[in-house]
Amino acid sequence: MVTPAYGRVYHNASKGCDEMKVLIIDDSPLVRTILKEYLREAGHEIREAGTNQEALWLFSTEHPDLIIRDLFMPDGDAIESIHYFKAMDPGVKILICSTESSKNEILSGLKAGALDVVLKPLEKDQVIFVLNRMAAS
Numbered sequence: 001m002v003t004p005a006y007g008r009v010y011h012n013a014s015k016g017c018d019e020m021k022v023l024i025i026d027d028s029p030l031v032r033t034i035l036k037e038y039l040r041e042a043g044h045e046i047r048e049a050g051t052n053q054e055a056l057w058l059f060s061t062e063h064p065d066l067i068i069r070d071l072f073m074p075d076g077d078a079i080e081s082i083h084y085f086k087a088m089d090p091g092v093k094i095l096i097c098s099t100e101s102s103k104n105e106i107l108s109g110l111k112a113g114a115l116d117v118v119l120k121p122l123e124k125d126q127v128i129f130v131l132n133r134m135a136a137s
Helices: 030-040 052-062 077-088 100-112 126-135
Strands: 006-009 021-025 045-049 067-068 093-099 118-119
Touching: 021 030, 021 052, 030 045, 030 126, 052 067, 052 077, 067 077, 067 126, 077 093, 077 100, 093 100, 093 126, 100 118, 118 126
Parallel strands: 021 045, 021 067, 067 093, 093 118
Antiparallel strands: 006 045
């Protein structure tokens, strides 16, 4: 396990052919913990950020394959960050993680370049299904 100056890094030692480096961006420690548990079981390498500043740093240093991004965080604009991530790495896959009540923001995130959405409260089967589909694309 490696810990950079910002953010936390988790690695599952069992490498699978579909393993992705995933950056979780959510200000809720509980949501990050749930997602880490799901992703670790699926064999993915996990980075997490609780702030937009951490997220930008980890994105630039770790070059994730997939970003799971909460739409509502107190320290930055999610749609702007999705545009930034796609401009810096057009191949990065972005998954929005949000509540159903944010339909307009979800649509804006999809228009900005996110590929899919999982709704809170998170369900393991849904998260894994969407991640597997994104890994195959």
